[in-house]
Amino acid sequence: MLSMSTNNSSYNDQGGADSAVEIGQETTPTSNSGAGFGLFSTDFKKNDDLKEMLENNKESLKLEAMKRIVGLIAKGKNASELFPAVVKNVASKNIELKKLVYVYLVRYAEEQQDLALLSISTFQRALKDPNQLIRASALRVLSSIRVPIIIPIMMLAIKEAASDMSPYVRKTSAHAIQKLYSLDPDQKEHLIEVIEKLLKDKSTLVAGSVVMAFEEVCPERIDLIHKNYRKLCNLLVDVEEWGQVVIISMLTRYARTQFTSPWREDGVFDENSERAFYESDEEKTRDDTEIKPYTMDPDHRLLLRNTKPLLQSRNTAVVMSVAQLYWHLAPRNEVSIVTKSLVRLLRSHREVQYIVLQNIATMSIQRKGMFEPYMKSFYVRSTDATHIKSLKLEILTNLANEANISTILREFQTYVKSQDKQFAAGTIQAIGRCATNISEVTDTCLNGLVLLLSNRDETVVAESVVVIKKLLQAQPSQHSDIIKHMAKLLDNITVSMARASILWLIGEYCERVPKIAPDVLRKMAKSFTSEEDIVKLQTVNLAAKLYLTNSKQTKLLTQYILNLGKYDQNYDIRDRTRFIRQLIVPNEKSGALSKYARRILLAPKPAPVLESAYKDRDRYQLGTLSHTINTKASGYLELSDWPAVAPDQSVRNVEVIEPVKEWAPSLGKTGKSKPAKSSDDKFYSDSGEEEEDEKGSGTSSSNDGSSSSSAGLSLCLCVPPPGPVCVSGPAFVPEKSHNLLHRMTGKGLAAQYQFTRQPCLYQPNMVSVQISLTNTSDHRLEQIHIGERSPAGLKIHCFNTIGESHCFSTLDDTKEDQFSVSIQPAVGDLFLAVTMTEQDFRKEQGKLQGMNECSATITVTAENTSSQPLNRRVAAMANVGVVPSGQDNVHRFAGKTACSGAVLLVTVELRESSAAVITINTEKSVMGSMLLRDLKKSLAQA
Amino acid sequence: MIHSLFLVNSSGDIFLEKHWKSVVSRSVCDYFFEAQERASEPENVPPVIPTPHHYLISVLRHRIYFVAVIQSEVPPLFVIEFLHRVVDTFQDYFGVCTEAAIKDNVVVVYELLEEMLDNGFPLATESNILKELIKPPTILRTVVNTITGSTNVGEQLPTGQLSVVPWRRTGVKYTNNEAYFDVVEEIDAIIDKSGSTITAEIQGVIDACVKLTGMPDLTLSFMNPRLLDDVSFHPCVRFKRWEAERILSFIPPDGNFRLLSYHVSSQNLHPLRSTSLVAIPVYVKHNITFREGSSQGRFELTLGPKQTMGKGVEAVLVNSQLPRGVLNTNLNPSQGTYTFDPVTKLLTWDVGKINPQKLPSLKGSMSLQAGASKPDENPTINIQFKIQQSALSGLKVNRLDMYGEKYKPFKGIKYMTKAGKFQVRT
Secondary structure, eight states, X not given: OOOOOSSHHHHXXXXXXXXXXXXXXXXXXXXXXOSHHHHHHHHHHHHHHHHHHHHSSOHHHHHHHHHHHHHHHHTTOOOGGGHHHHHGGGGOSOHHHXXXXXXXXXXXTTTOHHXXXXXXXXXXXXXXXXXXXXXXXXXXXXXXXXXXXXXXXXXXXXXXXXXXXXXXXXXXXXXXXXHHHHHOGGGHHHHHHHHHHHHTOOOHHHHHHHHHHHHHHOTTOTHHHHTTHHHHHHHGGGSOHHHHHHHHHHHHHHHHHHSOOOSOTTOOOOSTTHHHHHHTHHHHHHHHHHHSOOOOOHHHHHHHHHHGGGXXXXXXXXXXXXXXXXXXXXXXXXXXXXXXXXXXXXXXXHHHHHHXXXXXXXXXXXXXXXXXXXXXXXXXXXXXXXXXXXXXXXHHHHHOOTTTHHHHHHHHHHHHTOSOHHHHHHHHHHHHHHHHHOGGGHHHHHHHHHHHTTOSOHHHHHHHXXXXXXXXXXXXXXXXXXXXXXXXXXXXXXXXXXXXXXXXHHHHTTTTSTTHHHHHHHHHHHHGGGSOHHHHHHHHHHHHHXXXXXXXXXXXXXXXXXXXXXXXXXXXXXXXXXXXXXXXXOOSSSOGGGGGHHHHHTOOOOOOOOOOTTTTGGGSOTTSHHHHHTSOOTTOOOOOOOOSSOOOGGGGOOSSOOOOGGGSSOHHHHHHHHHHHHHHHHHHHHHHHHHHHHHHHHSOOOSSTTOOOEEEEEEEEEOSOOOSSEEOOOSOOOOOOEEEEOTTTTTTEEEEEEEEEEEOSSOTTSEEEEEEXXXXXXXXXXXEOOOOOOOTTOEEEOOOOEEEEOOSXXXXXXXXXXXXXXXXXXXXXXXXXXXXXHHHHHHHHHHSOGGGEEEEEEEOOGGGGSHHHHHHHHHHHSOOEEEOOSSSSEEEEEEEETTTOOEEEEEEEEOSTTEEEEEEEESOHHHHHHHHHHHHHHHHOO | OEEEEEEEOTTSOEEEEEESSSOOOGGGHHHHHHHHHHOSSGGGSOSEEEOSSOEEEEEEETXXXXXXXXXXXXXXXXXXXXXXXXXXXXXXXXXXXXHHHHHHTHHHHHHHHHXXXXXXEEOOOOHHHHHHHBOOOOHHHHHHHHHHOOOSXXXXXXXXXXXXXXXXXXXXOOSSOEEEEEEEEEEEEEEOTTXXXXXXXXXXXXXXXXXXXXOOEEEEEESOGGGOOSEXXXXXXXXXXXXXXXXXXXXXXXXXXXXXXXXXXXXXXOTTOSSOOOOOOEEEEEEEEEOTTOSEEEEEEEEEEOXXXXXXXXXXXXXXXXXXXXXXXXXXXXXXXXXXXXXXXXXXXXXXXXXXXXXXXXXEEEEEOTXXXXXXXXXXXXXXXXXXXXXXXXXXXXXXXXXXXXSOOEEEEEEEEEEEEEEEEO
């Protein structure tokens, strides 16, 4: 394989044959050529060369050129002048070439709007393509071209795609909504209509994307969610992971506006009782209700229950979003179930750790108990990045309490010795915070910090001084020793913050160290001019305080310092000096204020409160960008407070029967999750469904003993997704019904079934079966339901238990009967009729040759030779649609299997002397041959 | 959501950019470079950097920064997780994720990024789906493509995209049907000066390589499933079944994937004891001293096996960041080789296998900067090792069954224990 050489002449030398062989491995000639002019000319020449390649007839050359252009785009180089040459290829047959052209278009269309319009018709055509991938990608590109003129076209395309057969295309349309909105916010109203429509979509593929669009376009239209709330909760587990994150965060916001607070009003949470609480959840809530009339809205509970399994997701973003949902919505005693999962995330990548630790830091301030058992997971390792270390330190400090403080302090001792001095300094601050928060250890901490004053490292000492200062301020009574010790340190410490702290301390408590203080002032006066500003300010303060308490010894020193300060370069210091002078040195101009100088300067000062930096971060929703950066990010949606009174709950009721989700997932997935899930669903599916059942059973119950009551029910057999062709209604519905359960075997209950050939209500890939139940006995039958559904690979969406199928007498004998029945569909009933053109038919047929074809020659009866009866015969046999045919003697029919959407093509060609050739093309060869056999029989009989 | 992506190499050059919405000038990365300069180590660059109009969220993998540009509120983990998924995909496609590999395959990279995000929202991140859309480049395929003119790009929507088992494509065929599972446990521990365990926990994963025809439905059961109370699953695992029966039941993706990861901390093993009882497989005897006023320091290190369940400890590697004051070392390993980098002060000792009869040791002296005071911290020792055929937590797979297909697959299970972040404080 040739790789492109770097000098530019080789570009021009290259023949077409060579470049066809390379595979986009070009290196950058430009970056090597250095000088500005050289760079320009190389680019220029190369682009010329590319233009030639694009205009060539050879597909491979074009592709090669596009690959190199994409390479240029990737490097951020400008390739916009090639636009006319590239846009010509937008209709190329070569799919890879086409895709690369799309990439180019999306990148440059904004700059070259007029030329971009040339491509639009191609996309409009592609939007009608039978291949869903092509439809979807056409919509993607069309909506990504940021050209305002085509807004109406985009709008139209979005509306159309929103009702596309393929969920994938509908998903793309949800994405396109956001793109159009950012291009033209005036379209909002129309877009909301589309969003409303898509929110009703039952596909898990669409859910995440449309909620994303909702959040971007109309997050305030919370009313659109009501009707879809329960559906979203129930779909959640099966939505793709990225969609889950978006939906969960939207539902968090929704729930805060719709439900009342599950938190007890007194706000005090007794952490000790937490565990007991948790075990006896049920009882406790009952107790609670007696005291307070709070009961959780079942919808609120539904959300909490359906998100819980997602804590096990491998996607860290999903786990975090569930954690924040629990934090913001769950009753206080349930929040702790997220702890373990959050701690698990700490094993993930550094960046994940960072975000998770930040959130834990915020949580741990309010709820120590949640993370205390996992304290050791927050121990710092020497290999952690600095920001991870400081976050862990933060959390450990938050978790400290009387019981564990000794362990934590021991751990901190190791950290103080760390080679990472920034981290060591952080640890000292943390020790200071522990000392103020837990009074038992204040002295221990103080002693430890004083020991650190003799550390060799300057930053450690300086940090200790600052922290000790704060601690002493909290309880200055008996610590003159420490102050003396620190005064001695002043000779050696060079860190200005530390020097300033020592000076402040001496000044503040100068009466406790009457001998030392003036001496310190003397030293400072000597070095005043070379000090940092902050130290100078404190020196002035010290001088002023000493002047007030001990003016005999320090008067001259103070004057000297004030004079120095008067001519300082820094205006803050000049200001301060002037102020102090007026305040403490009495003269005729200074008014009444100087009388109070002592009370002003030596007023008792409140001790500083050492607080966590994460203290007030909980004003932001956890897990958000705003929480991470601690400022409101653009587009941040505030989490509202709980409403005092819950808004109307009935808005979430849905009249229509939702397709009960538990049947949709994969073959096996459901099999096992059935029992638990269906009980989950009870909440919402019950009300609607029962009505329906009642209707059926209630219709007929006449008085005579042998009367029958029949219930019309539909039961669906299921299997996976729909294909690209349009499903049409059945051409013919057979009236024949089959016996499912004879009344003798069924002890009075008879059941008949019939294939309605109607598209199934629950899922497009199910076949609907109508079962009529008749009670021929003289007693009432209750609780008719379908029991264990064993056959593997078969899914049944069955009706719920029928309340009762009653008749006249009410004999109260409870007896359970079970009947095993089986439905045997004729192969023809497993298809769905589709319409297609003759052209498509031939194309499809071309794809299904060889193994997929079976044919037979038969003799047809006379009456079947004309098209009408023949069509009827075939339609009766199988649920297929008639394909218009150009030839009189050839009849074509098309259908697809309900389960997999595999196309089925039937051709009946009539020959001379009532011979006919039946050809069936389908990839389901077994079904094909079965159908062929049935058709042979049917057409041959009179 | 994600507006743009910039890839930045360790020398601070942007070598690839991709925009999903309007173009964002690459000058936005200047804020990132500033932060990079301020950080002492590459890892210390903050993952989230606010700038006046955008927010930069970055991950560092394989010495490449993947910098995503965000314009409005989005959960940061969402972006971080996605970026890691991008890196994983590149690794999957090109074997390695290096600057050179990305530059060589820039077209495939672009096609992938185009498919993975639409308008900044993830569209297809499942490797099985992507591989149907864009075939990974192999030498054979490139040759075939140049001759036949066929392309790497699929024309049909991948079956997985619509199906309820998006992780598996249909029509998988193998002549040899095999399913291998690796139980790999990493032990994270901090051991203090005196040799007692401060914290120890086990992080385990079950990685699988499943090459089975059709749509097999597998169940995996454990001898001691109670160990697993903190787990996260690949989406294919049926959670309800696990909750009810403690059995892993799943339709596997095709090829390599991580079935499950779990966490065993001292708490789950012994809820009543605060001290950890996770078995520590090696012990370290150390004597590292610096004397005040002397320019010499002593260094002695001996390793030995402990609680290894009779399995040998292999591939032992010790490294330690010595204090800045150390100029050079003069050490003598009883086995293996050692190196000391006088610039970074990193000591590395490649020990190899531990022979319980003759324990490996590293002894000698360190020379310190003359006149400098003695370092106040003793170095931390990081140890890596492997123990084959044993999982430290004692987790054992009971059996693997397959349903839904007729053939008999070849099954294999392997156990391994490794050191994760195993640190000894001295």
